[in-house]
Amino acid sequence: MTEIADRYRRRADAFERxxxxxxxxQWSNPSPCEAWNARDVVDHIVAMHGYMLRPLDREPGPAASVGEDPLAAFRAVRADVQAVLDDPDLAGAECDTPLGRMTVERQIDEVVGDDLVLHGWDLARATGQDxxxxxxxxxRLWxxxxxxxxxxxxxxxxxxxxxxxxxxxGPEVKVPVDAPLQDRLLGLIGRAPR
Known part of the structure; x- marks a missing residue:
């Protein structure tokens, strides 16, 4: 088990909760992502998981749609990505990305892994969770x-x-320089932290 696989599992656990x-x-509640509601946030995460499989010529396995069952849809694609991370040959394969050539596990970590954290915040805000x-x-993200x-x-x-x-x-949201690091991170990526 690699550090990236462990980090992905921890982040996916938090998002699944x-x-x-x-x-x-609450699924139709607006999210901090202007054009998305809570369901759209999960739909984006599920779609991004599918994109992470493409460099390996894989597709997500059969699953319910986010429209039918957001939790089941996420669990299914999560299992697909975790299987890649748990296989050293698949995780270590190289792929081309918009930011250059990197391993599949690094792309998963830097794209969907980070998205789980940031969009987890969006989903929490949309649905009144912590x-x-x-x-x-x-x-790490800062x-x-x-x-x-x-x-x-x-x-x-x-x-x-x-x-x-x-x-x-989105456009940067200015927050005080002495604000908590989470607020500064959110402002940097275009979210109003409060």
Whole structure:
């Protein structure tokens, strides 16, 4: 078991708990992602898991749709991605990404793994759950996100730069420099922390 596989499992556990805690009437609640409701957040996460399988010429296994059963849909794609991470040959395979060549496990870690944390916050906010992120994840994400060069950050903030309908970060939301690190991270990626 690698550090990335462990980190993915921990983050997926947290996201799954948030899905399980959503009450039926909350699925249409608006999320901090302007165009999405709570169900859309889960749909995005499920879709991104499917994209992580493509470099290996794999597709997600059969599962309920997010429209039918968000929890079952997530559990199914989570199992597909975890199986990749648990197989050293698959996890270590190289793939081309918008940010260059890297291993499949690194792409999973940096894309869907980070999304589980950030969109976990979105889902929590949309459904009135505790939105506190794991401090280890906050520190790690702050370190990597704050180090993104300005030109690349601008691309991340440009809708459609990575494909039609894809918006990675919104415009920066200014927060006080002495705000908690989670708030500064959220502001940096375009979320109003409070």
């Amino acid at each position: 948030k899905i399980a805690a959503v009450r039926p009437e 939105d506190t992120m794991d401090p280890e994840d906050v520190t 370190s990597t996100t704050a180090a993104i060069p300005a030109d690349l950050m601008e691309k991340y903030r440009t809708p459609g730069a990575f494909g039609p309908g894809v918006e990675v970060f």
